Amino acid sequence: MIVEALGELGLGENLRIDLALARELEYYSGPVFEIFSGNAGVSLGGGGRYDGLLEQYGIVGQALGFGIDLGAVASLSQEDGLTPAVAWCGGLSPRIALERADDFIASGYRVELSWQESREGAIQLARTRGYRWWIDLSGCTAYEIEPATKEVP
Numbered sequence: 001m002i003v004e005a006l007g008e009l010g011l012g013e014n015l016r017i018d019l020a021l022a023r024e025l026e027y028y029s030g031p032v033f034e035i036f037s038g039n040a041g042v043s044l045g046g047g048g049r050y051d052g053l054l055e056q057y058g059i060v061g062q063a064l065g066f067g068i069d070l071g072a073v074a075s076l077s078q079e080d081g082l083t084p085a086v087a088w089c090g091g092l093s094p095r096i097a098l099e100r101a102d103d104f105i106a107s108g109y110r111v112e113l114s115w116q117e118s119r120e121g122a123i124q125l126a127r128t129r130g131y132r133w134w135i136d137l138s139g140c141t142a143y144e145i146e147p148a149t150k151e152v153p
Helices: 003-008 051-056 070-077 094-106 119-129
Strands: 032-035 044-048 064-068 083-088 110-115 134-136 141-144
Touching: 032 064, 083 094, 083 119, 094 110, 110 119, 110 134, 119 134
Parallel strands: 083 110, 083 134
Antiparallel strands: 032 044, 044 064, 134 141
């Protein structure tokens, strides 16, 4: 199901299945996974199925969880030579938004996707981040904006 969903989003070629992966934590009850980037040879996170852990706390149910190493993820995007920008999805489907974001990445932008409902909220996010660029993925256009000014006491 996960593999199928990633395939529909156009990410199937980025997915690798390694049936040899094992975790030594006893509470995992099913598949486990690691998250890697094509740009780094270290794990960025991982997780798996852990129904047994819920049972230890008297909860009957199914569970899947994961953890992300935010430091490792952040280190991948620093000093990459790309122009940082917030890319507003503007009501697009995830598949279309990711395809259009890929086009901007290929053009030299490092995009942070914004799924906010309002265009103004996404522009404000770009200003808050200190970015000079905001992208409207629904219109396939990049705009230069003024970053938010920081008040000096």
